[in-house]
Amino acid sequence: MRRSLYLLVLLCYISVHGQSFNNSWLGHFSYNNVVDISQGSGKIYGASENAFFTYDLQSNEIKKYSTVDGLAGEQISTAYYSESAQKYVIGYDNGLIEVFDAVTEEIRKVVDIVEKPTIPPNKKDLNHILEYNGIIYISTDYGISLYDINALEFGDTYFIGPDGSQIEVRQTTIFGEFIYAATNVGVFRAVVDNDNLIDFSEWQRVITSNWRGITAFGEDLYVVNNNRRIYKYNGTSFTPQLQIPQYATILEDLKINENHMVLVHDREVHVYDSDLNEVVGIEALEDYPDIEFNSAWLLGNSIYLGTETEGILQTTFPMPSAANQILPDGPLLNDTFSITAIPNELWVVYGDYNAGYNPYPLDRRGVSHLQEMSWVNIPYTPEYDARSVVHATVNPSNTSEVYLSSFFSGMLRIENNEPVEILNLSNSGLETLNNGNPDYVDIRIGETKYDENGDLWVLNSKVENGLKVLRSSGQWDSFPVSEIIPDPQNGENGLAKLEITDNGIKFFTTQSHGLIAFDDTRSSGSRFLSIGEETEGNLPANDVRALAVDLTGNLWIGTIRGIRVYFGADNIFEDSDPQTDDIIIVDEDGVPKELLFEQTVTDIEVDGSNNKWIATSASGVFYMSSDATETLAHFTKDNSPLPTNTVNNIEIDSETGRVYIATAKGLLSFQGTATGPKESLENVYAYPNPVRPGFSGNLTISGLTDNANVKITDIEGNLVHEATSEGGTMLWDLTAFGRHKVASGVYLILIASEDGSESKVTKVMVVR
Incomplete structure (x- = not known):
C-alpha cells in the first residue's frame, strides 16, 4: 500500500488577532433592502440590512459604509439621524448601538444592551428611536432605554410592563406632557419630565391590545394596532378612523415629516395632512410595478421610499411620477451562497440547500456579475425558470458564456449577461429524481467544471447516472454512480463539489459516501474509487464539503469534521488501497492538535504561491502556508471586516490575487499578494499609478516571474526598497525600507x- 492520505496537524498554529488589514479589504455589500430612511445635514441616510449609505442632496453623491469602515455587520433594525448632535444612530436586532459622527466619520460602538445579563438575548431587538431634549429614547423588545446623544452615555432603562415586567415596546412619542409607548400589551404613558420613570408604577396603561406604532401629529395622538387600523386618542379613549380603510398588511414605518404623517406597510405608502386627509397613496411607480416598501421620508417636493429590493426610490410629491433610483453599486443580495472568479470578473449566486442538501423552500433570486469592479445584476425570469441556483461555471474558451447550476430546475445558460436557454429533461442528458409521479420534475445539479478538452462535467444528484458530461461536440454522456453508491436516489442526497486533475481524474464530494474518484480513460477495472471514513480512507467524516487540487497535484479534502490531504491525486488508481493510518502529529504548546479538528470546512482554495485559503462554517477564514504548517492569518468577525464567521465560499482572481469571501451576511474581498508567476516580464505593471494624496494602502506590482528581483529607486538612483517576488505579485508599502514614507516624486x-x-x-508617480 502506498501511504498517500495524511492527516495534517498544525506545526505552528499562530492565531493572528488584531490584524490591521483594512487597506486591503473591499466590501461588496448589497444595499437593495433599505430598512430605514433618515435625513440630516443635507443628506439622506439609507440603512440597509447590515450597512448604510448616504445621498448628498446637493451633489447627488452616494457614499457607502460597511464593516470595512468599522460597522459591526449585524442586522440593522432601526436608525435615526440627530440633527442637533450631527450623529447617525444605528440600532441592531441584537441590542448593539453604533453612533456615526457625520463630521469626523468615526463610529462608536455601544454594547451596554448587548452585554446586559438581565435581558434575554431574544429580547434585545431595537425597534425605534425618539429624540427629546438631547436624549434618545430607544424602544426595545424589553422596554425603553435612554442614551445621551451628546455625552455619548447611557442613562436609565424603563421596564414599563405590569409589575415592572419586560414588554415589547414598538414606538414612543411625546404628546403634551406625556411620553406614550405603543407595546404588544397596550399603550402606556408617563410624565416625560418625571425623574422617577424607572418606577413602573409611574407608568399608566391607557388601553390594552397589541399596538404597532404611535405618533403625535398636530393636536392629536394617533396609533396603529395589530388589526391594521389607525386610531385617534381623544384624551380618554381611542377611536378608529373609519374614513381610512384597514391596511392590507402590518405597519412597517410611521413618521411625521413636513407637516404630514407618513405611514408605510409593505404594499403601500400613505401620506396624510393634519386633518387626516390622504394626500397621496403609492402602490407602484413607473418602471417599478411590483415593489415592497419598508420606510419612507418626505422632504420638500420629494418623497423617498425605502424598498425591499430596489434601494431608495425618489419621486415627486404630491404627484408621484417616474422614480429616481438611489442605490449604491452592489450585488443583488447579501446572503451569498457560491461565487466563481475568473480574471477581473466574479459571478455570485444566491440559491441554496440546507445541510442535508434540501433546496426547499425554493427561491427565485437571480445572479450577480462583477466586471471591472462594476456590478451587473441579472434578475430571475419566469421564462427561464431556474430556481435555487447554487453554482456558476464560466466557459474558459468563451467567457461570455456561463452555465448556472440549479438544484431543482437543471442548468441555465447565460450569454452576454442574458439568459438564453434552460437545460432540462427535454433538451439535455440531465435527469430528474423519481418520486413515483411521472409528471414531477426535480433536477438537482451541483458543481460543473470544464476539462482541458472543453468538455463540461456535471454532477446530477439523486439519480443513478449521477456523473455526466456535455462534450464540446454537444453530445451528452452519462456514468452510473450506482457502481460505487448503492441506491443513489434514496441513499445519497448531494453530489456537490467537483475537481479535475491535470491528468483528467475527476473527484467529487458526497454527503454520505466520502470522496469519489472517477477515471473515464481506464480500459479495464472499475472507473470509480471511493475514499471514506476510517478503513475506507481515514477521512474524518463521510460528509465531504470541499475539494481543491493544489499546484503540486495534492488533493485537499474538507469534511464536516476536519481536513485531510491526499498526495499525488493523479495516481490514486495506481494505489491498491488508498488509505492510511499515518498521522503527522506535532506538538502545539504541549498539546497535539489536528488542523481544523471537528470543524466544518466549506471551501478550500489555492493561491498563486500554493498557499491555502480555507473557509469554515463557524470560524471564519484560515490562510495557511502551502503545507498548512503555519497559519499566515486567521480572519474572523472580531479581527477583520467579516460580518459573520459563517463563510460559504472563497474564490481567488488569479490575475490580481484578490481573494473573494462569500458569507451568509455579505461579500468581501481581500487584496492578496499571491498570483501565479508569469512566463515573462512583458506585462509588468504597478497600481495605483499615480499614488494620490490620502492613499494609505500598498503599491501592487503585478506580472512578475517567480523569484524575480525587484529594486525600487528614486529618480536619482537611491535605493528605497528591494525584495524577491513569490509568485506573480508583490506589494510595496511606499516606505524607504520600512522606516518612513517616501516623498513625492517619480x-x-x-x-x-x-x-x-x-x-x-x-x-510610478507618488503624490503626497
Whole structure:
C-alpha cells in the first residue's frame, strides 16, 4: 500500500488577532433592502440590512459604509439621524448601538444592551428611536432605554410592563406632557419630565391590545394596532378612523415629516395632512410595478421610499411620477451562497440547500456579475425558470458564456449577461429524481467544471447516472454512480463539489459516501474509487464539503469534521488501497492538535504561491502556508471586516490575487499578494499609478516571474526598497525600507528575472 492520505496537524498554529488589514479589504455589500430612511445635514441616510449609505442632496453623491469602515455587520433594525448632535444612530436586532459622527466619520460602538445579563438575548431587538431634549429614547423588545446623544452615555432603562415586567415596546412619542409607548400589551404613558420613570408604577396603561406604532401629529395622538387600523386618542379613549380603510398588511414605518404623517406597510405608502386627509397613496411607480416598501421620508417636493429590493426610490410629491433610483453599486443580495472568479470578473449566486442538501423552500433570486469592479445584476425570469441556483461555471474558451447550476430546475445558460436557454429533461442528458409521479420534475445539479478538452462535467444528484458530461461536440454522456453508491436516489442526497486533475481524474464530494474518484480513460477495472471514513480512507467524516487540487497535484479534502490531504491525486488508481493510518502529529504548546479538528470546512482554495485559503462554517477564514504548517492569518468577525464567521465560499482572481469571501451576511474581498508567476516580464505593471494624496494602502506590482528581483529607486538612483517576488505579485508599502514614507516624486521599479535573462523597468508617480 502506498501511504498517500495524511492527516495534517498544525506545526505552528499562530492565531493572528488584531490584524490591521483594512487597506486591503473591499466590501461588496448589497444595499437593495433599505430598512430605514433618515435625513440630516443635507443628506439622506439609507440603512440597509447590515450597512448604510448616504445621498448628498446637493451633489447627488452616494457614499457607502460597511464593516470595512468599522460597522459591526449585524442586522440593522432601526436608525435615526440627530440633527442637533450631527450623529447617525444605528440600532441592531441584537441590542448593539453604533453612533456615526457625520463630521469626523468615526463610529462608536455601544454594547451596554448587548452585554446586559438581565435581558434575554431574544429580547434585545431595537425597534425605534425618539429624540427629546438631547436624549434618545430607544424602544426595545424589553422596554425603553435612554442614551445621551451628546455625552455619548447611557442613562436609565424603563421596564414599563405590569409589575415592572419586560414588554415589547414598538414606538414612543411625546404628546403634551406625556411620553406614550405603543407595546404588544397596550399603550402606556408617563410624565416625560418625571425623574422617577424607572418606577413602573409611574407608568399608566391607557388601553390594552397589541399596538404597532404611535405618533403625535398636530393636536392629536394617533396609533396603529395589530388589526391594521389607525386610531385617534381623544384624551380618554381611542377611536378608529373609519374614513381610512384597514391596511392590507402590518405597519412597517410611521413618521411625521413636513407637516404630514407618513405611514408605510409593505404594499403601500400613505401620506396624510393634519386633518387626516390622504394626500397621496403609492402602490407602484413607473418602471417599478411590483415593489415592497419598508420606510419612507418626505422632504420638500420629494418623497423617498425605502424598498425591499430596489434601494431608495425618489419621486415627486404630491404627484408621484417616474422614480429616481438611489442605490449604491452592489450585488443583488447579501446572503451569498457560491461565487466563481475568473480574471477581473466574479459571478455570485444566491440559491441554496440546507445541510442535508434540501433546496426547499425554493427561491427565485437571480445572479450577480462583477466586471471591472462594476456590478451587473441579472434578475430571475419566469421564462427561464431556474430556481435555487447554487453554482456558476464560466466557459474558459468563451467567457461570455456561463452555465448556472440549479438544484431543482437543471442548468441555465447565460450569454452576454442574458439568459438564453434552460437545460432540462427535454433538451439535455440531465435527469430528474423519481418520486413515483411521472409528471414531477426535480433536477438537482451541483458543481460543473470544464476539462482541458472543453468538455463540461456535471454532477446530477439523486439519480443513478449521477456523473455526466456535455462534450464540446454537444453530445451528452452519462456514468452510473450506482457502481460505487448503492441506491443513489434514496441513499445519497448531494453530489456537490467537483475537481479535475491535470491528468483528467475527476473527484467529487458526497454527503454520505466520502470522496469519489472517477477515471473515464481506464480500459479495464472499475472507473470509480471511493475514499471514506476510517478503513475506507481515514477521512474524518463521510460528509465531504470541499475539494481543491493544489499546484503540486495534492488533493485537499474538507469534511464536516476536519481536513485531510491526499498526495499525488493523479495516481490514486495506481494505489491498491488508498488509505492510511499515518498521522503527522506535532506538538502545539504541549498539546497535539489536528488542523481544523471537528470543524466544518466549506471551501478550500489555492493561491498563486500554493498557499491555502480555507473557509469554515463557524470560524471564519484560515490562510495557511502551502503545507498548512503555519497559519499566515486567521480572519474572523472580531479581527477583520467579516460580518459573520459563517463563510460559504472563497474564490481567488488569479490575475490580481484578490481573494473573494462569500458569507451568509455579505461579500468581501481581500487584496492578496499571491498570483501565479508569469512566463515573462512583458506585462509588468504597478497600481495605483499615480499614488494620490490620502492613499494609505500598498503599491501592487503585478506580472512578475517567480523569484524575480525587484529594486525600487528614486529618480536619482537611491535605493528605497528591494525584495524577491513569490509568485506573480508583490506589494510595496511606499516606505524607504520600512522606516518612513517616501516623498513625492517619480520612482523607478527595476525588475530582473531569477536567472538574469530578462529585465524590465517601469515607473510610478507618488503624490503626497
